[in-house]
Amino acid sequence: MEYYFAPMEGITGYIHRNVHHSLFPGISKYFTAFIAPGQKGKFSAREKNDILPDHNRGICTVPQLLTNNPQDFITTAMKLGEMGYREINLNLGCPSRTVVTKYRGSGFLAKPGELDAFFAEVFSACGGEGSLGEMQISVKTRLGVEEPEEFFRILDIYNRYPLKELIIHPRTQRDFYSGPVHMDLFSYGAEHSRCPVCYNGDIRTGEDMRALEERFPALDRVMIGRGLLVDPALHLQLQGGRMPDKAALRTFHDRIYDWYRQEMPGARPVLFKMKELWAYMGQLFEDGRRPLKKIRKAERTEAYEAAVEELFRECHTV
Numbered sequence: 001m002e003y004y005f006a007p008m009e010g011i012t013g014y015i016h017r018n019v020h021h022s023l024f025p026g027i028s029k030y031f032t033a034f035i036a037p038g039q040k041g042k043f044s045a046r047e048k049n050d051i052l053p054d055h056n057r058g059i060c061t062v063p064q065l066l067t068n069n070p071q072d073f074i075t076t077a078m079k080l081g082e083m084g085y086r087e088i089n090l091n092l093g094c095p096s097r098t099v100v101t102k103y104r105g106s107g108f109l110a111k112p113g114e115l116d117a118f119f120a121e122v123f124s125a126c127g128g129e130g131s132l133g134e135m136q137i138s139v140k141t142r143l144g145v146e147e148p149e150e151f152f153r154i155l156d157i158y159n160r161y162p163l164k165e166l167i168i169h170p171r172t173q174r175d176f177y178s179g180p181v182h183m184d185l186f187s188y189g190a191e192h193s194r195c196p197v198c199y200n201g202d203i204r205t206g207e208d209m210r211a212l213e214e215r216f217p218a219l220d221r222v223m224i225g226r227g228l229l230v231d232p233a234l235h236l237q238l239q240g241g242r243m244p245d246k247a248a249l250r251t252f253h254d255r256i257y258d259w260y261r262q263e264m265p266g267a268r269p270v271l272f273k274m275k276e277l278w279a280y281m282g283q284l285f286e287d288g289r290r291p292l293k294k295i296r297k298a299e300r301t302e303a304y305e306a307a308v309e310e311l312f313r314e315c316h317t318v
């Protein structure tokens, strides 16, 4: 089984990616949080830092683009090709209102005709002679906007193009990130997709993984997001490894924290980022309510560091 680290905006930037890769290797691909390309293919400072080859040495990183404009996609993909990237992922899954109302992310799924035309234009730029050369394109998708059954039509569109792979998060835009995943429709996708399919959604434990493997014995790739934020060694455990000990988690935390402190101006943004991480990693501690509350409330690095110290000293991992 190949494990992919899901893109998570605000959390899985290059610092998190580098530290994760160095301490818990075994992820086949890390996806960047979405890059929303403009017409000139210019990157924001955040986006540039995330994709700089120097910031991704030895890591298989796949840049993800969020757009419904084929020319913007092509221009940006060409830039990424010049930087050495050979695969670009298209985000057709983001459910947030600001994105969806512009018919991007999962919002683009509401316009099957335009989606088809988008791919036709993008793929005409691929393939040896095209401006995108040998660039490969993968898709991360939801099932549809309102109803899971929209997926039948959407998959028909994907099947007209030589996608590298199709990552399916079997929820609709309306489902957001909760509610049951529609396994019957993932099953349809796994059976009828022309390109290889990757499963994504709610894999948090060995039991979740076993159930998935039992139902889909031919499945050979899984993307994990929140499960890996809670437990950065989840992919190793799923392959028979042990829970990370507290020392490894501490090192993981300290390296990310130190790196953020070097890269970010002032304590505020650093603490903001660390608190976002703790919203997930905190779930790994059995009796961490009190120090985790102190972490959430900390406004200065001293208070934050003391709370982290207390958590690691006094609390057990589950």
Ligand SMILES: Cc1cc2nc3c(=O)[nH]c(=O)nc-3n(C[C@H](O)[C@H](O)[C@H](O)COP(=O)(O)O)c2cc1C
Binding pocket: 006, 007, 008, 009, 010, 011, 032, 033, 034, 064, 091, 093, 094, 140, 169, 177, 200, 201, 202, 203, 223, 224, 225, 226, 227
């Ligand atoms: C905070 C957060 C940010 C996310 N950002 C992105 C993103 O930039 N691009 C994307 O394709 N998916 C994004 N997602 C969705 C995840 O990649 C993933 O599809 C989703 O969390 C389901 O997988 P999981 O249950 O393993 O977490 C985000 C999810 C969360 C919780």
